[in-house]
Every structure is written in C-alpha cells, then in structure tokens.
Amino acid sequence: MDNAVIRPFRAVGFRGGSAVVSTRTYVPSASWSRAPRDLPEHHVLRLLEPAFRSDDPHQATRVAHEWMDDGTLGIDAEPAFYAYRTVEDGHEALGVVVLVDLEAGNLRPHEDVIAAYAIRQARLAEATRAQWEPITAYTTREPIGPLLAAATDRPADHVAEDLGRSDEIWAITDPKTLRAVSERLADQQLVIADGHHRYAAWRTAPEREGRLALTLVLDQPVLTVGPIHRFVAQLNLDEALLGLPLPALELAGVEAAAEFIAVSETRCVLTDGRRFLGVDAYECASCWVEDVFTPHHGLESDAVSYEPDLDAAARIAKEEGGVSLLLATPSLETVTRAATTGRLLPHKSSWFRPKPRVGMIMRRWG
Incomplete structure (x- = not known):
C-alpha cells in the first residue's frame, strides 16, 4: 500500500461534536469573495486566508501549531481512507477521500489556472506542510460508490449540519476495503472537478509528501456542473x-x-x-x-x-x-x-457541486 498510486492517510480535523464542527467549517461558493468576512476565533479560514487575503503564509503555520497543541485540531491514530457523504436539498453524494500520488499521472486537470493563485497556494502548503482543502475529482470508468456502502452502515465518525446540508465522514481501515478502493481508483484516470490551483501548487511541492494530493473522489452521476x-x-x-x-x-x-x-x-x-x-x-x-x-x-x-x-x-x-x-x-x-x-479549457470555465465542506477533513505531514 505504501507504494500505491492511491494511499491512506491520517486525517486532521476539528475535535468536538457536530455543533462545534459546523461552526468552524464552511461550504465554499464558487468565489472566494463570498467567503465569510468576520471569522470566529477557531474558524478554518484562518488557516486558508493567508493564501488570499494576506501575504504571510507563516501566520497559518503559527495558527495550526496552536490549534494542534490545544486540542482544537486532532489527528487520527491510524491511516485510513474516508467515506464522505453530503446530502443537500434531497441530493445525496457519496465519495471517498484519499491521497493521490501526483507523480503517477492519474489525476488530470481540465482547466488552465491563474499563475498567481497557484503560487499563493504553493507557498501556503510549503509553509504549513499541510493541505487544508481537498481537490474534488470524478471517476471516468468504474464507480467508487458501490465499494463504500458497507462503510456507511454505522454512525459517522464526524458530522456537520447547517443551512439544509449535512456532511458525514467515516474512517475506513478494513484491509479488504482499502485494497478494493485503491485498486479501483489506481486503474483509471480521475478528472479534477474543483481544485485546479491546488493541483498546480501541490505537484511542484519540494517535499515528496507534498506531492500526494488530498482528494475527494466522486462518481459522475452525483455531480452538478454549471458555467462561470x-x-x-x-x-x-x-x-x-x-x-x-x-x-x-x-x-x-x-x-x-x-x-x-x-x-x-x-x-x-x-x-x-x-x-x-x-x-x-x-x-x-x-x-x-x-x-x-x-x-x-x-x-x-x-x-x-x-x-x-x-x-x-x-x-x-x-x-x-x-x-x-x-x-x-x-x-x-x-x-x-x-x-x-490535455487540451485544457480556460480557467474558470465551470463550477461543480458538491464541494466538500472546508475544514471537515484535512492533512498535515512532518
């Protein structure tokens, strides 16, 4: 498993019940300009805003260390894949969060990027040694959903609910399921729906760990696409x-x-x-x-x-x-x-839903 294209990882997330997680995370819109301006003390955007609203990614590093030390954030004890389900307006989407080895070439972008945005994302990831928001991708051949049904038969490990939407996460550590998910995803191309600037940033990371991309993989039928x-x-x-x-x-x-x-x-x-x-x-x-x-x-x-x-x-x-x-x-x-x-569309050609709730599942290394 250590040398596979698709890898498990130890997730980082906010500790506390559903109410705590819900208030410290948020569902992103298609534009950063619509993100909340007045942030609570422990809101996840304090880890992300240096890439957009300031020029000091080391501020996010200091915040991350503080939150890990005081228990605001915790890290799971063992590596896992993570089943991720969203339900919004009666629409359910079930996928899996994994690490995808960017050097393998399985994860493919469909849009060009704005270089300045990618550079900011790269500086944030390098300074914090973290990936705070997953890329979202979709399968092009065999679906992933059917392999996850058994993992969601028990209560979720983490839940967030607000504004008519629920987000649930289950850690998957069963070796048989890990192997089945890894083999299915490693054997096909995965198309990036959202997160092209993160992809462009992470694939040039100076550390090997930074070139393993935190990715939510969904199946095509659960996605909604629109124009920008x-x-x-x-x-x-x-x-x-x-x-x-x-x-x-x-x-x-x-x-x-x-x-x-x-x-x-x-x-x-x-x-x-x-x-x-x-x-x-x-x-x-x-x-x-x-x-x-x-x-x-x-x-x-x-x-x-x-x-x-x-x-x-x-x-x-x-x-x-x-x-x-x-x-x-x-x-x-x-x-x-x-x-x-490889004939990419222009940047911001489309938006996709659902987007994973930012702060629901994150990753750090080192």
Whole structure:
C-alpha cells in the first residue's frame, strides 16, 4: 500500500461534536469573495486566508501549531481512507477521500489556472506542510460508490449540519476495503472537478509528501456542473461584437438569455443589463471568450471578473456599466475530453457541486 498510486492517510480535523464542527467549517461558493468576512476565533479560514487575503503564509503555520497543541485540531491514530457523504436539498453524494500520488499521472486537470493563485497556494502548503482543502475529482470508468456502502452502515465518525446540508465522514481501515478502493481508483484516470490551483501548487511541492494530493473522489452521476460568467467593465455593448463575424440575436431579457444558452455549450449572451445579444461561437463558449473575444479587445486577465450566478452577472453589468458575457455550461463530455487529451479549457470555465465542506477533513505531514 505504501507504494500505491492511491494511499491512506491520517486525517486532521476539528475535535468536538457536530455543533462545534459546523461552526468552524464552511461550504465554499464558487468565489472566494463570498467567503465569510468576520471569522470566529477557531474558524478554518484562518488557516486558508493567508493564501488570499494576506501575504504571510507563516501566520497559518503559527495558527495550526496552536490549534494542534490545544486540542482544537486532532489527528487520527491510524491511516485510513474516508467515506464522505453530503446530502443537500434531497441530493445525496457519496465519495471517498484519499491521497493521490501526483507523480503517477492519474489525476488530470481540465482547466488552465491563474499563475498567481497557484503560487499563493504553493507557498501556503510549503509553509504549513499541510493541505487544508481537498481537490474534488470524478471517476471516468468504474464507480467508487458501490465499494463504500458497507462503510456507511454505522454512525459517522464526524458530522456537520447547517443551512439544509449535512456532511458525514467515516474512517475506513478494513484491509479488504482499502485494497478494493485503491485498486479501483489506481486503474483509471480521475478528472479534477474543483481544485485546479491546488493541483498546480501541490505537484511542484519540494517535499515528496507534498506531492500526494488530498482528494475527494466522486462518481459522475452525483455531480452538478454549471458555467462561470464574465464581466468586463468599461466596455460598450454596441462595440463588443464589432469585428467579430458572428450574427447576433436580440433576446427579450434575462430569462430568454438563460433559455438561449441552455440549448448548446457553444452559446453566449452579451449584455449590458438592458439589452441581450445571443451568439453561437460554434465551440465551447469559454474557449471562444478566451481565445477570440478577449484578445480581440486587447483585454488583460485582470480586466475580467467572474460571477457564477446568471442574474447577478446581468445585474452587475447594469449597475456598474460594462458588458457581461453569460456563458453556456460545458458538457461533462467536453470537460472529460479536455482532461484526458490535455487540451485544457480556460480557467474558470465551470463550477461543480458538491464541494466538500472546508475544514471537515484535512492533512498535515512532518
């Protein structure tokens, strides 16, 4: 097992009952900007925010040491795989948290990354010698769910519940199940659904342990995928399509825009929040924006902002002045093809649900 592509590990987590774990962890949205601003003293984001809100990853190291010493965080006694189940709005997703050896090449990204974000993640992991949030990936051949059913027949080891969602974790130490899970996952490619910047950061880790990636593996049927829309300030809608040889269809409003892009992954709607122009790019919409629209207008990456909610993207264009690009959802087939062929989609082409609750299961080494 020590030399396998898929490895067990000793999980780190908050100690205390469900109420304690629930208040110290959180379910992430598609944007870090929506993370809580006022954090309780022992909230997990105190371990993550140096990668986003400050430039001192060693602050997270100091916090981690304090929490390990005072019992806020604990580490499991023996290595395990961890069955992980979420239930939200009646939708259940069961997967397994494992370590994936990044040097084996089984874990495959489908999106490009923003280099600055990956660098911050790398500095945080190197300073803390930890992975605070799992990558989420999905199976491409044999499903993992059926191998986990027996492990969830007993009460969960850790539970968090709030806002209509529950998260449960079971440690799996049975040698037969460990072997079956390891063999099933090691024998197929696993496509990253969420966590591309963590993947880019961890695969360059200076320590061998840092190149073993904390990963939640789910099966394709339990995943929901959606688009991430774009907003460009100080761009006029009448000028947005000038020089781009695509016919534009006038749409009645935001509901018509949603119906238009739902037809095909190649569709996009440009709007200033008042008028809506639908175009068909004849390729994945995010690829057209990245490869054609953005360079056509000479836009740098920091000139584009991102919003997963369609109504909010249209509203931003109206309130702030500029143009939002409402993108169709890339199909799961397109996502899988991008990962398995290496022809990556642009960064922030999609969002996936469910995301694991941040702080529910973590890892440290050394």
